[in-house]
Amino acid sequence: MGCKPSDKPKAKYRKGLWSPEEDLRLRNYILKNGHGCWSSVPINTGLQRNGKSCRLRWINYLRPGLKRGTFCKQEEETILTLHRMLGNKWSQIAQHLPGRTDNEIKNYWHSYLKKKVAKAEEMEGQTKSQYTSTSSSEILECSPSPQKPTTCFNSSHESVQKSPPLVSQLDDLSKDQSCQRSPLPKILFAEWLSLDQVHGGSFANNISDPWVLKEGFDHSTTSNNLQADHDLGHGFVLNDEGIFGSGFHHGISHHHGLGLEMINSQFKFEEQISGPGFVDFISGGDLYNDFNLQNDAMYFYK
């Protein structure tokens, strides 16, 4: 938006699937220069695509840190819980599933979860008709439609009881074996590891564990850890568009009752990746070689 309106004539844009060559061009360009203004990306890369298409391709496919493949059980439950709270706010839901894109979640919902929920509700409806003693207020309180989280988590409605509260679910996410192996790709910038925030050894010692930031958080001593959470938690997980999702940790540390601000709180990585600073991390050449993927972690070496 801070871009100058372009004065060039409308180009004929290519549509459809991206070729590997296009991917390579786009990826190399953004890693070197940052996307800056998306509308200028096709011009600078020589791609016959519009800026929007480039942006989408980057966000949904090329962006480092994307986790691909099937959703694990805990991710699924997180989606269900958040969807119950937020409705079709895919981008907000995606903020709480690092490495997943809103598009991916949306697709998963439409292809699988929606049916699953419908089935569950159908069965629930049958159960309810058998047990008519359930109070009407309870039913209203936790209808399947989007709702306020406080209502949902305090509710005793059976559909809520079936799935644990979000906080514990997110906590479970760290414990679940299938997820633990790759709960989120770790994006680590070697240079950042020397930051003052990280010193004191604790981070360095724990860096192999993607969940250490959360697990290190002591819910009983909020204020100190809240600060630590802020200092550490922001920096190391990429979510949508290379944004560092702070909402996840931030939200947990702020709310046991969970407010919606947790969903909106985030620290944008965008500045690093779209600004000149990012260039320092990546030297030219074959940029693929600058990634070192190990155990689902992605390290950037200077």
Place this chain on the structure above:
DNA sequence: AAGGCGCCCAACCGCCTTGGT
């Protein structure tokens, strides 16, 4: 083997918001 069918998912479309002029 081949045609039909359904599912998955990448990508497009259109609307809304934001920010600059």
Place this chain on the structure above:
DNA sequence: AACCAAGGCGGTTGGGCGCCT
């Protein structure tokens, strides 16, 4: 205040693929 361009987001589409008959 109005206009315009860009970004962001949710809904939708359609191509590709696998399964079934």
